[in-house]
Every structure is written in C-alpha cells, then in structure tokens.
Amino acid sequence: MEKLFGFVDQQIDRFLDELKTLLRLESISADPAKKTACATTAQWLADHLKAIGVRESRVIPTAGHPLVYGFHPGPAGAPTVLIYGHYDVQPVDPLELWTTPPFEPTIRDGKIFGRGTTDDKGQLLIHLKAVETMLKLEGKLPVSVKFLFEGEEEVGSEALTAWLPGNKELLACDIVLVSDSSMIAKGQPSINYGLRGLIYFQVDLETATGDLHSGSFGGGVANPINVLAELLASMKDENNRVTIPGFYDDVLEITAEEQANYALLPEGTAELLASSGAEMAYGEAGFTTAQRISARPTLDANGIWGGFSGEGAKTVLPARAGLKVSMRLVPNQDPKKIAALFKDYVEKHTPKAARLKITEMHGGRWFMCPLTEPALRKGAASLEEVYGKQCLFTREGGSIPIVADMAAVLEKPVVLMGFGLNSEQAHAPNEHFDLENFQRGIKTSLLYLHKLAQ
Numbered sequence: 182m183e184k185l186f187g188f189v190d191q192q193i194d195r196f197l198d199e200l201k202t203l204l205r206l207e208s209i210s211a212d213p214a215k216k217t218a219c220a221t222t223a224q225w226l227a228d229h230l231k232a233i234g235v236r237e238s239r240v241i242p243t244a245g246h247p248l249v250y251g252f253h254p255g256p257a258g259a260p261t262v263l264i265y266g267h268y269d270v271q272p273v274d275p276l277e278l279w280t281t282p283p284f285e286p287t288i289r290d291g292k293i294f295g296r297g298t299t300d301d302k303g304q305l306l307i308h309l310k311a312v313e314t315m316l317k318l319e320g321k322l323p324v325s326v327k328f329l330f331e332g333e334e335e336v337g338s339e340a341l342t343a344w345l346p347g348n349k350e351l352l353a354c355d356i357v358l359v360s361d362s363s364m365i366a367k368g369q370p371s372i373n374y375g376l377r378g379l380i381y382f383q384v385d386l387e388t389a390t391g392d393l394h395s396g397s398f399g400g401g402v403a404n405p406i407n408v409l410a411e412l413l414a415s416m417k418d419e420n421n422r423v424t425i426p427g428f429y430d431d432v433l434e435i436t437a438e439e440q441a442n443y444a445l446l447p448e449g450t451a452e453l454l455a456s457s458g459a460e461m462a463y464g465e466a467g468f469t470t471a472q473r474i475s476a477r478p479t480l481d482a483n484g485i486w487g488g489f490s491g492e493g494a495k496t497v498l499p500a501r502a503g504l505k506v507s508m509r510l511v512p513n514q515d516p517k518k519i520a521a522l523f524k525d526y527v528e529k530h531t532p533k534a535a536r537l538k539i540t541e542m543h544g545g546r547w548f549m550c551p552l553t554e555p556a557l558r559k560g561a562a563s564l565e566e567v568y569g570k571q572c573l574f575t576r577e578g579g580s581i582p583i584v585a586d587m588a589a590v591l592e593k594p595v596v597l598m599g600f601g602l603n604s605e606q607a608h609a610p611n612e613h614f615d616l617e618n619f620q621r622g623i624k625t626s627l628l629y630l631h632k633l634a635q
C-alpha cells in the first residue's frame with residue numbers, strides 16, 4: 182500500500198490539474214443552454230476512463246443528459262464494485278457572491294474553489310484516480326469495477342431512474358459505492374448508513390362556489406380553514422406522534438447496536454438550536470434529537486393558505502383552503518402504503534360539507550445499509566487507516582432518491598462514503614473542496630477496493 186500511497190502523493194498536482202479541467206466544463210443540468218456542456222462533460226469522463234486504462238467506457242444517450250458507463254474486470258471470482266457519481270452541477274447564481282468565478286477553479290487555503298468541487302466532481306474523480314494508481318502500479322485491479330456517472334442528479338435523476346430497471350444486468354455488482362455526501366467534520370471520517378424517504382401531498386378543500394359574507398352566511402356553512410386546521414391538528418397527538426392508523430406499523434425500531442452508535446454521536450439538541458434559532462427541541466416523546474431527525478418518521482405541513490390575510494379586517498367566509506403536507510419515512514415504511522393510509526384518513530375525517538381534492542406530489546424511498554454489512558465495515562476500516570481515527574456511522578434525515586432506487590433495484594448494499602464537508606457550500610456561492618480530503622480520499626478508495634477483494 183505504501184507504494185500506491187507514495188504515487189498518490191507524488192502525482193497529486195497532476196490529479197488536481199485534471200480536476201480543474203473537469204471543473205471548467207459548465208455542466209449545469211438545470212440550464213437548457215448548457216446541454217452541450219453536459220454532453221461534453223460526459224464525453225470527457227468516458228475519454229478519461231479510457232485514458233487511465235479502464236477497459237470499457239462509453240457515453241449512453243438518454244432523453245435527458247447522457248450517462249457514462251465504464252467497466253474494468255478484476256480477477257476471476259472477485260466481487261464487482263459499482264461506483265456511482267454525478268457530473269452535473271447546480272446553477273451558479275448569485276454570481277456576485279463568488280470570490281473567484283465558479284468555472285475558474287482556484288486553490289487557496291488548502292481548498293479548491295469552484296462549482297462542482299465537492300458536489301460532485303471532486304468526489305467522483307477520487308475513485309478514478311484510485312483506479313488509475315492501481316492500474317499504473319499494479320497493472321490490475323483487486324476487484325472488478327463498474328462506473329456509472331449521471332448528469333441529472335441535481336434535477337431529480339429522471340433519466341437514470343427510468344434507465345435503471347432495464348439495465349440491471351449491465352450494472353450487476355456486489356456493492357455500490359457512492360461519494361456524494363459529507364463526513365461529520367474535518368479529520369473525522371464517517372459513513373452515512375441511512376436516509377429518510379418522502380411522500381408529499383396537496384390537500385384542497387372547497388365549501389362554497391365563492392367567498393361569502395361572514396355575517397349573512399357565518400354559522401350556516403362550513404368554513405374550509407376551520408375544517409383544514411382541525412384535520413391537520415388531528416394528525417398528531419400530545420406526544421407528537423402521528424395518529425394516522427397504521428402509520429408506525431412497519432417502522433423499524435432503533436436496534437441496540439444503533440443505540441450504541443448514537444451514543445458515540447452528539448445528542449443533537451445543541452447543534453439543532455445553534456443552527457435553527459429554535460426556542461427548544463420539540464418532537465416525538467421518547468427519542469433524542471438526533472434520533473428524531475434521522476430514524477423517526479415525521480408529518481409536517483409545508484404550507485397552508487386560505488381566506489384573507491391582508492391589512493385590517495375583512496368579514497369574509499372563505500370558500501377554499503389548501504395545505505401542502507409531507508411525511509419523511511423510515512425503514513420499513515412503504516411509501517405507497519403510507520400514501521394510501523394518509524388519503525384514507527383525510528377522506529374519512531373531512532366532513533361531507535367540504536369538497537375534497539388530494540393530489541400526490543413527488544416522493545422517494547428511504548435507504549438503509551445495515552450496520553452489520555461487511556462492505557460497510559470494510560469501508561470504515563479503510564477510512565480509519567487513512568485518517569487515523571475511529572469512523573462514525575450516521576443516519577440522515579434527508580433523502581437522496583437515486584441512492585434508494587439503486588439499493589432497491591440492484592438489491593445490493595450501497596456504501597455512502599462521503600469526502601465532503603457540510604461547510605463546503607455545496608449548491609451555494611464559493612463552493613469548495615478540501616484538498617486533504619481529495620488526497621486522503623484517493624488513498625481510502627484504493628485501500629477499500631483492496632479490502633473488498635479479501
């Protein structure tokens with residue numbers, strides 16, 4: 182391993198130059214004017230795979246931005262690792278807040294600044310440089326490696342989601358490796374083993390054909406705001422538990438092993454108060470803040486409207502009211518089942534006096550890689566060797582739908598080995614990536630691929 186690590190140290194400036202070349206390509210997936218830039222970036226990656234000695238590589242056109250696929254066989258019988266990343270980036274505005282232009286990568290204070298540095302070009306290139314190092318020095322890889330890069334992660338992964346189920350064989354693997362997330366803190370390696378899922382609804386109520394005079398009609402017809410408020414309030418009890426029957430039936434309780442893991446992490450309240458400005462922590466009784474925001478399901482109104490909210494008083498009895506409401510889901514809640522339970526509850530508890538319309542909006546599955554999964558443990562061991570510190574395991578409250586989809590479609594463990602930092606301004610001006618994590622990331626990746634062969 183020393184020889185490989187030495188090569189990484191010795192070549193790091195060239196690796197950084199290549200990262201800069203990749204960063205200069207303006208692959209903003211949301212911007213139709215950058216369609217060609219996205220295609221150019223995909224082609225650059227396919228060419229780069231070839232250049233570093235990966236046997237097979239090609240651009241796969243889709244209805245949206247292209248995918249990039251690569252494959253290099255390892256020894257017979259060795260496992261196959263599928264490395265996922267995305268080459269598209271977020272838009273760059275507001276441009277005036279960037280210290281240096283987003284597509285002119287610049288190094289200062291041990292960081293590389295530019296759009297896509299931490300999310301996700303810098304993290305993606307880590308694995309290419311690890312593979313290059315092994316092919317150059319050892320002439321072979323310890324495992325078979327497949328690459329899958331997409332250009333629509335920042336806009337919902339539509340093309341990949343559609344393409345995935347029909348290409349299970351091409352993507353057949355034993356482990357999926359994703360570097361598109363953050364570690365807890367600089368110098369403190371961590372692996373994210375869980376993400377929450379999401380379902381989202383709009384509920385519209387109508388009680389009359391138009392707004393009415395509250396003197397002439399008040400008391401005689403239903404008020405949609407009152408109805409909606411009662412309906413919403415009834416969905417939570419005094420312990421902040423969701424009251425929809427069956428909502429918790431399939432929730433996987435936090436295991437003893439996870440409890441022990443949570444004990445190694447901050448309890449979460451201090452961080453929550455500092456970053457939110459909230460008066461106090463508030464949530465489901467019986468759980469810590471860290472658990473509430475990662476391992477427990479939620480139901481939250483995201484918006485509510487109706488009636489008069491202008492200056493002064495208007496004696497109106499509104500005809501319509503509306504609500505946006507979402508639920509974060511955890512293993513093993515089935516989004517379809519919970520969606521049906523929600524609709525059923527709303528239909529049953531809305532008085533006949535109100536016309537009801539429920540619209541289901543976008544959603545995503547939860548994801549979990551069990552703490553006992555050997556591929557996860559080997560990932561942690563690799564991080565520990567390179568960083569010289571115990572690796573922690575985190576569960577996160579957010580959702581990355583494509584990760585959950587890959588886990589579900591390929592039915593293989595997904596290891597989220599993030600080399601970014603939460604402070605690195607992903608999606609914001611002055612996005613950057615820590616150079617030490619870039620270098621250590623390459624070493625971790627090549628060590629990990631060796632460990633997976635054992």
Ligand SMILES: [Zn+2]
Nearest residue numbers: 300301334361
């Ligand atoms: Zn990303």
